[in-house]
Amino acid sequence: MALNLAFLNRSYPSLETFKVDQEKINAFSDALGDNNDYVKQGFASPTFLISIQMGAMEVALFDPELGLDYSKVVHGEQSFEYKKPVKAGDELTFISTIEDIKSKVGNDFITIRSDVKDAAGQDVATLKATLIARGTDN
């Protein structure tokens, strides 16, 4: 099953502002076993933003027109570039863009870039997620 190439380069601004609080930071760090002092000081673990990116991507990923079988999806690659650390009190917005769509040996690949800014409009981070929908024959 091939993905719909018309989705390439489409951008999805987040419809709401994501408020980061200490409770979310603690829950995420706790799930990783990250008990470094920066967590107590209000800073999030390095991969915390994935908890927001997942939701920000859903509008695109669950659109039936895209043709992604989410039950077959596994995570292929992930990257983060940090401009400043995420901390409690941050109000973040995401713009997520479908950067690449391809099919290879029966598997579908989709890469989504999310550019994250704070309330002052300053760059916080850029995330890239590559998801793979495994073909039915493997």
Next chain:
Amino acid sequence: MSVVIKYSDVEVGFELPKIVHNYQRQDLVKYAIASGDHNKIHLDESFAKSVGLPDIIAHGMLTMGVASRVVTNWVKDITAVKSFSVKFSAPVVVPNDGKGTDVEFGAKIEEKMSDNLVKIAVEARCNGTKVLGRSLIIVQLS
């Protein structure tokens, strides 16, 4: 916060202290709640098997998150972390046997770059199999 580790004090090839992380089913539930990723391949054994997986598999992002600890436990300062990228090369299978699955994480300084930046290659192995492909963290030391 300030970075206490000095760029001039580290050499290419330096190995950061390893960590072993044990994954159990309830850890995946906890991560699903904290991350918002409720994909059933991480939570529902019969579903996971129905889509061709050997059993429930851990969230790749849980492995990436634990991998980050190898570096942040060492550098201590979160502001030092400039980028982090991973490839997921094999799943971490988590059976419901009460023992869970151990993954061993390690990291080694691969390159000293300009501006006190250091490139660190991160590894994760489960039963001898690499579960992360090429994975890199760049940190800025003082």
